[in-house]
Amino acid sequence: MAKSDVKLIGAWASPFVMRPRIALNIKSVEYEFLEEILGSKSQLLLESNPVHKKIPVLIHGGKPICESLVIVEYIDEVWSPGPAILPSDPHDRALARFWAAYLDEKWFPAMRNIVTAKDEEARKALMDQVGEGLVLLEGAFSKCSKGKGFFGGDQIGYLDIAFGSFLGWLRALEKMNGVKLMDETKTPGLLKWADSFSSHPAVKDVFPETEKLVEFAKVLAKFKATLPK
Amino acid sequence: MASDQVTLLDLWASPFGMRVRLALAEKGVKYEYSEQDLMNKGALLLQMNPVHKKIPVLVHNGKPVCESLIIVQYIDEVWKDKAPFLPSDPYQRAQSRFWADFVDKKIYDFGRKIWMEKGEDQEAAKKGFIDSLKLLEGELGDKPYFGGETIGYVDIALVPFYTWFYAYETIGNFSIEAECPKLIGYCKRCLKKETVSKSLEDPKKVYDFVVMLRKKYGIE
Numbered sequence: 436m437a438k439s440d441v442k443l444i445g446a447w448a449s450p451f452v453m454r455p456r457i458a459l460n461i462k463s464v465e466y467e468f469l470e471e472i473l474g475s476k477s478q479l480l481l482e483s484n485p486v487h488k489k490i491p492v493l494i495h496g497g498k499p500i501c502e503s504l505v506i507v508e509y510i511d512e513v514w515s516p517g518p519a520i521l522p523s524d525p526h527d528r529a530l531a532r533f534w535a536a537y538l539d540e541k542w543f544p545a546m547r548n549i550v551t552a553k554d555e556e557a558r559k560a561l562m563d564q565v566g567e568g569l570v571l572l573e574g575a576f577s578k579c580s581k582g583k584g585f586f587g588g589d590q591i592g593y594l595d596i597a598f599g600s601f602l603g604w605l606r607a608l609e610k611m612n613g614v615k616l617m618d619e620t621k622t623p624g625l626l627k628w629a630d631s632f633s634s635h636p637a638v639k640d641v642f643p644e645t646e647k648l649v650e651f652a653k654v655l656a657k658f659k660a661t662l663p664k
Numbered sequence: 665m666a667s668d669q670v671t672l673l674d675l676w677a678s679p680f681g682m683r684v685r686l687a688l689a690e691k692g693v694k695y696e697y698s699e700q701d702l703m704n705k706g707a708l709l710l711q712m713n714p715v716h717k718k719i720p721v722l723v724h725n726g727k728p729v730c731e732s733l734i735i736v737q738y739i740d741e742v743w744k745d746k747a748p749f750l751p752s753d754p755y756q757r758a759q760s761r762f763w764a765d766f767v768d769k770k771i772y773d774f775g776r777k778i779w780m781e782k783g784e785d786q787e788a789a790k791k792g793f794i795d796s797l798k799l800l801e802g803e804l805g806d807k808p809y810f811g812g813e814t815i816g817y818v819d820i821a822l823v824p825f826y827t828w829f830y831a832y833e834t835i836g837n838f839s840i841e842a843e844c845p846k847l848i849g850y851c852k853r854c855l856k857k858e859t860v861s862k863s864l865e866d867p868k869k870v871y872d873f874v875v876m877l878r879k880k881y882g883i884e
Contacts, residue, residue, distance in 0.1 A: 486766065495755075500755070500758045500762075502761070502762055502765055505758050505762050506758070508757075509754055509755070509757070509758040512754040512757065513754045525738050525741040526738070528738070529734050529735070529737070529738040532731070532737070533730055533731055533734055536731055536734065537715060
């Protein structure tokens, strides 16, 4: 399949964009990465995702697919001779999807709101929420990994991708706030998993450096301050 | 699968619960319906959904599945020999997942604001709600159902909300049919199917339920 057949509109710092990139890497699919600039949306993005106008968007043979986890399932189904991303058992699939939804709807919004928390009390409350969520995810890891190194077992899978894409920002947040949210006492399994995940061949080239994210967080804060309320 | 034990923990008025009832009806799956008291949550619900403590929960041979659309996909994958909810083409499947996700993100939240808010906030919710329905009308096009000739994943995700439209209209003082006649026509077409009509609740009863909720939350 020619590289130009597969395009991904995204941005290096976005955890949601990282998800399809990892999925494409797992399937050894070459693609053209089209980087969006903060503050402006390209014509291609607006045409490919008129409903949400958000990244990532996968464009395959000219046809757009939107929403990061929808894209990951699409990649898994299209390039199907290739390591499987979703588990094969329906209950395991439901569990992986459940935790991915939990991450997107509850855990990540709490983490993201830490940066804009109105005071120390609010920030602490959110950090506690994130920490409690990590303890839940430690339990999920024990259950899903079945003693192996990843949520997907021997190989990284859907939930590894869904959760792992947030690790860069988690580490940046820990650094910016001088805290450890993932630690050896409460989340030993996740700590080990995080190392394995970030150094995995399908992940390491698209995993953002903590320092770069810390710098970018400042740029992002300045940019958001210019937006109308 | 004669030995399957299927139980649905649910609340009669929940559109999310109705999605699962519809999915089970489409597949012809026999199950035990267990009405839950959300003011006084039972041990089984707390055990089966400790993270969210919400309905619906499908319990299949003792193992729980939570989150309505995840349950619907699970039902489709387990009882795969009948009435597939998703198309076979991966691109069409991705489109179905996208639009079901759109229903989740827009219809419930705007709808909830219509019956919970007032003034400007309610007006903004009404506008968002209608705009979202119009986008769905565009996606439906000339097809009888979002799934094409038969009911599919997006239909299952959306049509239960029709039972809440009367409540939204009465409380919000507007006509959804006037703005989105095509969508209402579609909903009525769905209701002609027995699986749909027996899985969805009476809109007037739902309205009474919403009135009760508003009193309880002190909204007036």
